[in-house]
Amino acid sequence: MGSIAELLPETGSPGGRWADHRTVVNGVFYRTSIPWRDLPGRYGSWQTVYERHRRWSADGTWSKILRALQAGAGSTAPDADGSWAVNVVSTTCRAHQHAAGVPARSPGRPPRKGGGARVDAEGREALGRSRGGLTSKIHLLADDRCCPLVGLTSPGQRGDSPRFVPLMEALNVALIGAGRPRTRPDRARGDTAYWSRVNRVYPRQRGIKAKIAQPDDQRANRRGRGRAGGHPPAFGREQYRRRNTVERCIGKLKQHPAVATRYDKRDYIFNGTLATAAIVIWLRDLIKEPSNTA
Known part of the structure; x- marks a missing residue:
């Protein structure tokens, strides 16, 4: 993998002059710890940093950088047993009141006037109400190195199981x-x-060995049916113990306050924030193991 600068858009345009990419990128990385308006002056205008982050979140620049880092780090390298494994989990993050200002309306009804948090009825902005209040949910796929591979968002009240296949x-x-x-x-x-x-069924059709824990109530129900319940599904406890890597990956992501608490109104910008936090995790992994870049 070459320099990250090669993946960034060209600076400058016939109509004006862009701020230096290095300063802006450092500002975006620093911002994952604070709200936009609290960005230190050494990174320039916070509006400039925000606008660059918004633009690169929309055009996929952050995703392209993350994809290049994953390839450069050899994220598909096999484990000690010669296999490549991924782990799935979800986590809920509280949405700050700054993220609740996107006008939304239910089908057939006009936008609501007045103050208060607005929730998109169709979930397009991945905001919803759960027991924790206004929340978003992050569905994550990580490897055994505690590094993120895929991240999807949904309203906080949505279930985990339907997001496994996506x-x-x-x-x-x-x-x-x-x-x-x-x-x-x-x-x-x-x-x-x-x-x-x-x-x-989905992993089996693709030749993937799925290690998914069976809930206690379903296990008890199968045993209660006797011989009609059939044989218990195959389950490897040693393999399942390695699933803790995705939980540790969530911990790394939530070290960034802008991920632990959502400040972004738009879902695509929040996904860009998730991508920048993931980029930091992969960069730290590359620094820890420089031989991966050879």
Whole structure:
């Protein structure tokens, strides 16, 4: 992988002059710890940094950088047993009142006038109300190195199980040099929230070994049916223990306050914030293991 600068848009245009990319990128990375308006003056105008972040979130620049880092770090390298495994989990983040100002309306009804937090009835901005109040949910796919591979967002009250298949279908890790991107891991691990027939059949059809824990109530129900309940599904405890890497990856992401608490109104900008936090995680992993970039 070359320099990150090669993946950034050209600076300057016939109509004006852009601020230096290095200063703006450093400002975006620093901003993951604070709100936009609290950005220190050494990074220039916070409006400039925000506008650059918004533009690159919309055109996929952050996603392209993240994809290049994943390829350069060899994120599909096999484990000690020769397999490539991914782990899935979700986490809820509280939405700040600054993120609740997007006008939304229910089908057939005009936008609501007046103050108060507005929730998009169709979930287009990944904002919803749950027991924790106004929240968003992050669905994450991570490797065994505690590094993020795929992240999707949804309203906080949505379930985890329906997002398993979209996460697996969004997995697309590029390789350095020739070869098609890798889209099919050898193993996929998930907790009891992902136990469903669809989530067990889908990996089997693609030749992926799924290690998903069965809920206690369903296990007890099968045993209560006796011989009619059939044999218990195969489950590897040693493999399942490695699923903790995705929980640790969530901990790394939430070290960035702008991820732990959502300040962005628009979902695509919040996804850009998630991508920048993931970029920082991958950069730290590359620094820790410089041999991966060889």
